[in-house]
Structure formats: C-alpha cells, structure tokens
Amino acid sequence: MEVFEGQSILNFIKGLSNDEACKAYLARVKWQDDFTCMKCGHTKGCEKLGYNYHCYSCHHVESATTNTLFHKVKFGLHKAFCVVFEMSTSSKSVSSIQIGKRFSIRQGTAWYFMQKVRKAMQSSQKYPLSELVHVDEFTVCGKEETKQGRKKL
Numbered sequence: 822m823e824v825f826e827g828q829s830i831l832n833f834i835k836g837l838s839n840d841e842a843c844k845a846y847l848a849r850v851k852w853q854d855d856f857t858c859m860k861c862g863h864t865k866g867c868e869k870l871g872y873n874y875h876c877y878s879c880h881h882v883e884s885a886t887t888n889t890l891f892h893k894v895k896f897g898l899h900k901a902f903c904v905v906f907e908m909s910t911s912s913k914s915v916s917s918i919q920i921g922k923r924f925s926i927r928q929g930t931a932w933y934f935m936q937k938v939r940k941a942m943q944s945s946q947k948y949p950l951s952e953l954v955h956v957d958e959f960t961v962c963g964k965e966e967t968k969q970g971r972k973k974l
C-alpha cells in the first residue's frame with residue numbers, strides 16, 4: 822500500500838481498516854527514508870515483527886508510534902486515525918462531543934487527542950516530523966509543497 826493520500830473515505834477505509842494496518846502505515850511512513858535511533862543516533866537497524874525497529878548499535882527498540890501523535894493513544898490506533906482523517910478532511914470544524922459520540926470515545930479523551938492533532942496540523946509545515954505524525958499525509962489537497970519539508974529532523 823502506498824502512503825495514504827487524498828480525501829477519499831473509501832480508500833481510507835479500505836487501506837486502513839484496523840489497528841494493525843494503521844500501525845503498519847505508521848511504520849512505513851516513519852522509516853520510509855531511513856532509520857535514526859532516538860537513543861544513540863545510529864542509522865543501522867532492522868524492522869522487527871510488530872512494526873518495531875531494532876537499533877544495531879544500542880539495541881533500543883523503537884515502536885512505530887513513538888514520537889507520533891498516536892503514541893499510547895487510549896482508544897486504539899484505528900479510531901485515532903479515523904479522528905485525524907475526519908478532522909483533516911472536514912471543511913467545518915468538528916467538536917470533541919461529535920467525535921466522542923461517533924467513535925465511542927469519552928469527550929474529555931477526544932478533546933485531549935484533538936488538541937494534539939490541531940497543534941500538529943498547525944505546526945506540521947514548520948516542524949514536519951518532530952514529535953508528530955505526518956498529518957500532511959492525510960490532507961494532501963493543495964499541500965504538495967510540504968513534501969520537501971518532510972525530512973526527518
């Protein structure tokens with residue numbers, strides 16, 4: 822599967838239909854260029870089962886969700902992806918109450934996650950990869966120019 826682009830909900834549902842697929846997606850986006858160990862800066866490693874990356878130098882194992890919006894998300898990756906998709910493709914702003922109802926997430930939890938997403942969306946052009954997910958991957962419409970800024974920091 823290619824990096825998910827566009828606003829087609831059908832493609833989204835097809836390509837990212839469960840937690841596993843979402844994790845695989847994160848891993849691919851995260852390590853598509855290269856791997857740099859967060860602990861020691863080593864660039865050689867290999868991908869392990871379960872979408873973790875194993876550093877050859879210090880043996881640190883990094884999860885696909887580490888340093889992304891989706892790290893330790895309480896309601897599962899799939900729902901989290903859906904929320905981000907919804908937020909990035911909807912022309913109107915969505916409330917945490919709506920999101921909570923739609924995805925069976927507690928409103929407070931939804932609100933907290935959505936805050937992170939909003940922040941990431943605002944800063945994703947300026948700080949493409951640090952601390953967040955590639956929100957721009959979800960929104961692509963008219964945002965091609967951000968591609969050059971997507972290098973890892």
Ligand SMILES: [Zn+2]
Pocket residue numbers: 858859860861862863876877878879880881
């Ligand atoms: Zn390392």
